[in-house]
Amino acid sequence: xxxxxxxxxxxxxxxxxxxxxxxxxxxxxxxxxxxxxxxxxxxxxxxxxxxxxxxxxxxxxxxxxxxxxxxxxxxxxxxxxxxxxxxxxxxxxxxxxxxxxxxxxxxxxxxxxxxxxxxxxxxxxxxxxxxxxxxxxxxxxxxxxxxxxxxxxxxxxxxxxxxxxxxxxxxxxxxxxxxxxxxxxxxxxxxxxxxxxxxxxxxxxxxxxxxxxxxxxxxxxxxxxxxxxxxxxxxxxxxxxxxxxxxxxxxxxxxxxxxxxxxxxxxxxxxxxxxxxxxxxxxxxxxxxxxxxxxxxxxxxxxxxxxxxxxxxxxxxx
Numbered sequence: 001x002x003x004x005x006x007x008x009x010x011x012x013x014x015x016x017x018x019x020x021x022x023x024x025x026x027x028x029x030x031x032x033x034x035x036x037x038x039x040x041x042x043x044x045x046x047x048x049x050x051x052x053x054x055x056x057x058x059x060x061x062x063x064x065x066x067x068x069x070x071x072x073x074x075x076x077x078x079x080x081x082x083x084x085x086x087x088x089x090x091x092x093x094x095x096x097x098x099x100x101x102x103x104x105x106x107x108x109x110x111x112x113x114x115x116x117x118x119x120x121x122x123x124x125x126x127x128x129x130x131x132x133x134x135x136x137x138x139x140x141x142x143x144x145x146x147x148x149x150x151x152x153x154x155x156x157x158x159x160x161x162x163x164x165x166x167x168x169x170x171x172x173x174x175x176x177x178x179x180x181x182x183x184x185x186x187x188x189x190x191x192x193x194x195x196x197x198x199x200x201x202x203x204x205x206x207x208x209x210x211x212x213x214x215x216x217x218x219x220x221x222x223x224x225x226x227x228x229x230x231x232x233x234x235x236x237x238x239x240x241x242x243x244x245x246x247x248x249x250x251x252x253x254x255x256x257x258x259x260x261x262x263x264x265x266x267x268x269x270x271x272x273x274x275x276x277x278x279x280x281x282x283x284x285x286x287x288x289x290x291x292x293x294x295x296x297x298x299x300x301x302x303x304x305x306x307x308x309x310x311x312x313x314x315x316x317x318x
């Protein structure tokens with residue numbers, strides 16, 4: 001093909017893609033959140049929605065479909081029209097469910113097209129107020145006295161549970177999991193000294209921390225957190241320790257690239273907005289804009305990482 005003709009066709013294709021992206025959306029966009037109103041996932045979405053609506057020129061609606069570790073919402077979006085007008089806010093369980101659920105109602109690797117990353121909530125490592133004074137002291141105790149420490153979690157297979165298991169594996173401390181029906185009960189028992197440590201969000205722990213009943217030893221990450229610059233990353237003392245709850249948008253598989261391109265571009269602009277960023281960081285959420293390709297790679301990496309941890313822990317699919 002003549003070089004000039006190839007260049008001309010490429011220019012036409014680029015113009016067509018740009019036109020389609022500019023034309024999307026043609027009606028309101030719905031973000032399906034796999035959690036009830038009021039939690040971290042819901043709060044993050046509702047912080048982003050006003051400016052995202054303005055950027056897209058269409059209302060952006062929030063629909064809460066909680067239950068089954070996010071699978072109810074995911075199944076709903078997987079079966080929605082693949083036109084970009086219904087998207088899923090997925091979270092950490094998307095990378096964990098395939099390893100712990102014997103019969104998934106959808107193929108998590110093929111049912112969705114990555115749109116964009118929202119960011120992450122570094123879990124905070126907390127101990128009773130009279131517990132260890134530093135992460136180094138906690139780690140040393142776990143290593144010196146294996147089998148004597150406990151950690152709490154309100155959801156089997158959640159980031160808090162698997163983060164505790166990761167701590168146990170990396171230290172060789174053989175920590176015992178104590179399960180709870182809710183995060184509040186776990187935090188209350190931590191304050192009373194009934195469990196040794198707890199990994200959870202600022203939203204769940206801050207009241208007790210401010211009252212002086214529990215102490216933060218750091219964030220469950222290897223690098224400093226923009227949301228908690230005053231707290232040291234535990235991964236500095238325990239290499240490989242990273243346990244964050246993360247959130248991002250996905251569309252049904254087959255959604256046109258032009259729609260994904262527009263959603264990603266506007267989402268990233270909103271996440272970079274100083275006012276939005278300030279609100280999110282103030283709530284303990286670290287916004288991290290990504291391209292769809294980067295977001296897909298992040299999901300694949302997290303799925304492999306948690307799968308290996310689950311295999312080593314001997315956790316079985318139910």
